[in-house]
Amino acid sequence: MRKVCISGVGITKFGELWSRSYRELIVEAGLRALEDAELPGESIECLYMASMGPGMWVSQEHAGPMIAEQTGLTSIPVVRVESGCASGALALHQAFIDVASGKHDIVVVGGVEKMTDVGAKEAGSIINTMLDYEWESIFGATLPALYAMMARKHMHDYGTTREQMAEVAVKNHYNGSLNPIAHFGRKISVDQVLSSPLLADPLRMLDCAPMSDGSAALVLTSKGDVEIIACEMASSTLALHSREDITTMDCVVGSSKKAYKRAGINPSDVDIAELHDYCTIGEIIESEDLGFFEKGKGGKKVAEGVTSLNGSLPINTSGGLKSRGHPIGATGVAQVAEIYDQLIGRAGERQIELLDYGLCCGVGGSGGSAVVSIFRRR
Amino acid sequence: MASIVSYGSYIPRFRVEGGEISRVWGRDLRVGVMTKAIPGPDEDTITMATESARNCLRSVDLDLGKVRALYIGSESHPYAVKPSGTVVAEALGITPDLYMADLEFACKAGSTAIIICSSQVDSGLIEYGLAIGADKAQSSTVDELEFATGSGAASFLIGKKGIVDIESMKSYTTDTPDFWRRDVQKYPSHGGRFTGEPAYFRHVTECAELLMSTMGTEAKDFKYAVFHQPNLKFPSSVGKKLGFKEEQLRPGLLVPEIGNAYAASSLLGLTAALDASEPGDRVLLVSYGSGAGSDAFQLYVNDEIVKFREVKNSRGIRNTSSYIEEKEVLDYSIYAKYSGRYRI
Numbered sequence: 001m002r003k004v005c006i007s008g009v010g011i012t013k014f015g016e017l018w019s020r021s022y023r024e025l026i027v028e029a030g031l032r033a034l035e036d037a038e039l040p041g042e043s044i045e046c047l048y049m050a051s052m053g054p055g056m057w058v059s060q061e062h063a064g065p066m067i068a069e070q071t072g073l074t075s076i077p078v079v080r081v082e083s084g085c086a087s088g089a090l091a092l093h094q095a096f097i098d099v100a101s102g103k104h105d106i107v108v109v110g111g112v113e114k115m116t117d118v119g120a121k122e123a124g125s126i127i128n129t130m131l132d133y134e135w136e137s138i139f140g141a142t143l144p145a146l147y148a149m150m151a152r153k154h155m156h157d158y159g160t161t162r163e164q165m166a167e168v169a170v171k172n173h174y175n176g177s178l179n180p181i182a183h184f185g186r187k188i189s190v191d192q193v194l195s196s197p198l199l200a201d202p203l204r205m206l207d208c209a210p211m212s213d214g215s216a217a218l219v220l221t222s223k224g225d226v227e228i229i230a231c232e233m234a235s236s237t238l239a240l241h242s243r244e245d246i247t248t249m250d251c252v253v254g255s256s257k258k259a260y261k262r263a264g265i266n267p268s269d270v271d272i273a274e275l276h277d278y279c280t281i282g283e284i285i286e287s288e289d290l291g292f293f294e295k296g297k298g299g300k301k302v303a304e305g306v307t308s309l310n311g312s313l314p315i316n317t318s319g320g321l322k323s324r325g326h327p328i329g330a331t332g333v334a335q336v337a338e339i340y341d342q343l344i345g346r347a348g349e350r351q352i353e354l355l356d357y358g359l360c361c362g363v364g365g366s367g368g369s370a371v372v373s374i375f376r377r378r
Numbered sequence: 379m380a381s382i383v384s385y386g387s388y389i390p391r392f393r394v395e396g397g398e399i400s401r402v403w404g405r406d407l408r409v410g411v412m413t414k415a416i417p418g419p420d421e422d423t424i425t426m427a428t429e430s431a432r433n434c435l436r437s438v439d440l441d442l443g444k445v446r447a448l449y450i451g452s453e454s455h456p457y458a459v460k461p462s463g464t465v466v467a468e469a470l471g472i473t474p475d476l477y478m479a480d481l482e483f484a485c486k487a488g489s490t491a492i493i494i495c496s497s498q499v500d501s502g503l504i505e506y507g508l509a510i511g512a513d514k515a516q517s518s519t520v521d522e523l524e525f526a527t528g529s530g531a532a533s534f535l536i537g538k539k540g541i542v543d544i545e546s547m548k549s550y551t552t553d554t555p556d557f558w559r560r561d562v563q564k565y566p567s568h569g570g571r572f573t574g575e576p577a578y579f580r581h582v583t584e585c586a587e588l589l590m591s592t593m594g595t596e597a598k599d600f601k602y603a604v605f606h607q608p609n610l611k612f613p614s615s616v617g618k619k620l621g622f623k624e625e626q627l628r629p630g631l632l633v634p635e636i637g638n639a640y641a642a643s644s645l646l647g648l649t650a651a652l653d654a655s656e657p658g659d660r661v662l663l664v665s666y667g668s669g670a671g672s673d674a675f676q677l678y679v680n681d682e683i684v685k686f687r688e689v690k691n692s693r694g695i696r697n698t699s700s701y702i703e704e705k706e707v708l709d710y711s712i713y714a715k716y717s718g719r720y721r722i
Contacts, residue, residue, distance in 0.1 A: 018576040120570045 001100040005224030008037025009337040014214035014325030022114040029215035037219035045104040050091035050111040051329035084130040088332025089362025089371035096231040111333035112215035130365040132239035146366040147279035148200035158296030166193035168280035176319025178349040183325030212325030216333035232258035249367035252289040267291030274335035276363035277320040332362035343377040380499040381540030386433025389530040389701035392416040394713040410610020414528040414637030426531035427512035434533040447477040447507030451487025486667025488641040495536035513640035518565035528637025532645035541683040550585035557668030585672035597621035601659035604630035604647040606666035629654040
């Protein structure tokens with residue numbers, strides 16, 4: 001396989017962007033990525049665009065040609081990719097294969113979602129479409145409710161505490177306060193998390209990612225500052241009840257094992273990671289499933305500061321989904337943009353020193369799909 | 379510019395507590411509204427408008443034939459086609475030599491009625507005009523709005539010389555669809571969080587700043603400020619953002635006791651602030667109507683308010699606080715009946 005590198009990234013502000021449209025956001029992120037890569041638009045040979053559900057969020061399916069028209073890229077393949085919350089991560093996976101195979105030399109990966117054009121009830125229904133309809137959402141389950149069950153079981157089996165989960169949100173908000181594009185750039189305390197409105201016991205509002213608008217884009221080439229040394233995907237059962245153990249995500253375990261093997265590194269080699277903290281318990285479970293920590297110890301490690309900016313393995317320096325925001329299709333791409341900025345040393349106040357390897361983990365829904373990517377500074 | 383010659387208020391005496399609504403539905407969506415005012419079974423926008431207008435007109439000695447305009451702003455005109463104002467005008471005895479229209483601009487139609495009356499007075503077309511904001515505020519069941527909506531009416535008689543001088547007024551209007559009710563809908567829909575920053579906060583803040591920058595005034599120049607009050611948080615936050623202190627907002631902040639009376643909301647707040655004012659005080663009023671727009675007024679309370687208050691008291695005309703204090707708390711079932719929530 002040919003080497004695949006990132007040569008530029010672009011990202012918009014994340015948040016409730018009332019005055020910005022779906023199409024404006026993706027164009028802005030794409031242009032920024034091209035400027036960053038110092039490449040002209042006509043050099044792009046293929047575009048992979050992640051968007052979880054534009055037909056539901058902004059009544060626009062067949063989004064590929066719409067983006068092609070907006071960007072003036074009507075003569076190249078434009079492919080929309082969807083895998084729930086892992087859509088952006090999967091778009092990277094497809095683009096990685098494309099460049100690695102030698103089919104195209106310059107490929108753009110974009111991710112976008114515009115989630116605030118619908119009301120809260122409708123938004124909840126749209127997010128529920130990522131669940132197993134016949135076995136979960138039809139009976140009233142929601143994504144936070146499924147994560148709440150995972151949290152309860154994790155607390156029961158491993159003694160993970162409510163406060164440890166709150167520490168994930170506190171850490172990520174602190175990191176987000178240093179990220180100019182973050183949806184919520186404010187610091188919060190454990191007490192604020194624990195006193196925020198209850199969503200699905202034991203999870204509270206400040207345990208869960210917001211609904212955001214935003215877009216992110218990457219330029220992949222065979223030469224660049226940061227090499228993608230692995231990008232692997234795996235799936236689990238869509239419905240939670242079909243899993244052997246709901247305190248683990250088989251898709252994360254499976255995709256990370258393949259990724260470490262392909263990259264030729266161990267979990268302990270990873271210096272920095274962006275994980276999928278749709279709910280705080282998600283980051284804890286993934287940090288264990290990725291092999292960073294022994295099963296059941298993820299919460300303790302967060303509370304000890306191991307995953308903080310000054311810890312030995314900083315996780316979600318961008319603020320994560322919780323603070324940076326979660327425009328679903330853009331999330332997996334934004335994770336990579338953060339790792340890129342960290343590896344080339346331009347992450348500003350969030351910069352971590354002496355980095356070699358970065359990892360991104362994108363998760364779809366409650367763990368139905370996952371993509372794990374590993375990056376190396378060149 | 380024109381002046382407020384008299385004003386009158388009306389708030390129905392029935393209340394339901396937010397906790398009672400929460401008890402029935404098992405959800406607590408309270409937004410700082412402790413009790414909300416509920417019209418009785420024989421009350422609506424027309425009757426409440428009439429009550430407030432009678433209080434307004436009875437507070438001054440005036441040949442009613444000189445009242446040549448009547449505008450009622452409301453979201454709950456009982457008829458889609460057939461004016462509320464004609465009934466009110468007949469009840470007040472000010473027909474037929476009258477400019478009259480029902481107005482709709484969500485919660486700011488009442489303040490817009492003041493602008494129209496004031497303009498007609500200033501132009502010399504009329505000597506006196508009556509501007510009314512009245513609403514029996516609609517809200518769908520188990521929505522945030524059910525916990526917040528109230529009812530009431532406020533009337534203002536506008537003329538050349540009065541008790542409160544309108545020193546300046548401004549309007550700020552954009553197409554911002556944050557809250558709406560189509561002809562066939564019984565209850566309004568709203569855009570959730572969209573009703574905040576790009577809607578209420580933008581319009582109220584910009585309109586207030588436009589007015590104050592034009593007049594060269596700032597928060598400290600006003601004794602009181604009254605903002606549209608859909609909940610407790612919005613007017614409190616916008617007041618703070620504009621530099622007003624809590625004591626400047628408190629007299630006109632009625633939403634915890636009566637809820638959001640839509641087109642009467644900020645106007646009832648103004649009646650309460652004027653009840654508390656002394657000669658020489660300045661009052662800022664900023665309304666907000668979804669869709670969206672704001673009207674802002676810089677008002678100056680002159681010496682005549684002392685005499686006005688004496689006459690009003692001598693005639694036993696109730697002020698706003700007396701309506702707030704007199705209340706009968708209903709349980710959910712009677713409230714639901716009075717609010718037309720049962721289909722029979």
